[in-house]
Amino acid sequence: MSRHLPSPFRALSRPSFIKSALQPLPWARTFSVSRPTRLIETSGFSEEQLEVREAISKICSNFTDDYWLEHDQQEKYPHELHAALAKDGWIGIALPESLGGAGLGISEATMMLQTISESGAGMAGAQSIHANVYATQPVAKFATEEQLNRMLPKLISGEWRACFGVTEPNTGLETLKLKTTALKDGVRRDRLARGTKRDVPIVTILV
Numbered sequence: 001m002s003r004h005l006p007s008p009f010r011a012l013s014r015p016s017f018i019k020s021a022l023q024p025l026p027w028a029r030t031f032s033v034s035r036p037t038r039l040i041e042t043s044g045f046s047e048e049q050l051e052v053r054e055a056i057s058k059i060c061s062n063f064t065d066d067y068w069l070e071h072d073q074q075e076k077y078p079h080e081l082h083a084a085l086a087k088d089g090w091i092g093i094a095l096p097e098s099l100g101g102a103g104l105g106i107s108e109a110t111m112m113l114q115t116i117s118e119s120g121a122g123m124a125g126a127q128s129i130h131a132n133v134y135a136t137q138p139v140a141k142f143a144t145e146e147q148l149n150r151m152l153p154k155l156i157s158g159e160w161r162a163c164f165g166v167t168e169p170n171t172g173l174e175t176l177k178l179k180t181t182a183l184k185d186g187v188r189r190d191r192l193a194r195g196t197k198r199d200v201p202i203v204t205i206l207v
Contacts, residue, residue: 045111048104048108049107049108049111052093052104052108052111052112052115053111053112053115055088055090056085056090056111056112056115056116057115057119059081059084059085059088059090060081060115060116060119060120060121060125061119062084063078063080063081063119063120063121063125064120065120067080068120068121068122068124068125071124072124077128078121078124078125078128081116081121081125081128081129082128082129082158082161083158085129085158086156086157086158087158089101089102089156090102090112090129091129091132091133091155091156091157091158092152092155092156093108093109093112093133094106094108094109094133094137095136095140095152095155095156096140096148096152099148099149099152099153099156100152100153100156100157101152101156106134106137109133109134112133113126113129113130113133114126116129131161131162131163131164132155132161132162134164135162135163135164136151136152136155136162139151139152140152166178167197167198168180168195168196168197168198169196169198170196179195179196180193180194180195180196180197181193181194181195182194
């Protein structure tokens with residue numbers, strides 16, 4: 001088993017895990033009297049990706065349909081799911097091990113989000129941590145050492161939440177139409193932003 005997986009799941013025995021991975025997940029529900037089937041075929045995934053799927057399914061089994069119905073109808077954020085994933089280190093699945101992440105890839109992160117969605121949480125559940133997984137990648141790649149050490153540990157632990165804001169006033173959600181640029185200034189050796197952005201009042205720290 002990979003040393004990269006968050007610690008609660010390193011002790012899973014490989015033979016028993018592989019056997020269970022070939023069966024419908026424990027929270028799988030059916031919508032007819034026909035034979036239960038998985039919503040995705042798992043034969044094409046790596047052993048490590050299947051380990052992620054199994055581990056996340058165990059966490060998601062604690063969140064029932066009634067939980068998601070209540071949160072959907074009352075438009076509530078699933079804080080409990082976020083806390084459970086953060087507790088076991090899954091928020092940092094694709095972030096550096098040196099800062100508390102698991103050091104896995106985007107494919108493993110996508111498997112995690114798909115498994116959350118499949119569990120009954122739908123896109124509401126997956127989106128609750130989506131930005132923490134994907135929007136932190138530019139920080140991991142381009143941030144200074146000071147920024148990495150200040151931001152990523154708090155994001156991985158769940159203390160901070162990440163968000164992705166498309167803040168050009170005339171663009172909406174059509175990200176392919178973004179016009180703002182940040183090009184290197186040859187004289188000052190930093191980046192010069194050109195364009196129009198608007199403030200996001202609920203955001204504490206803007207990167």
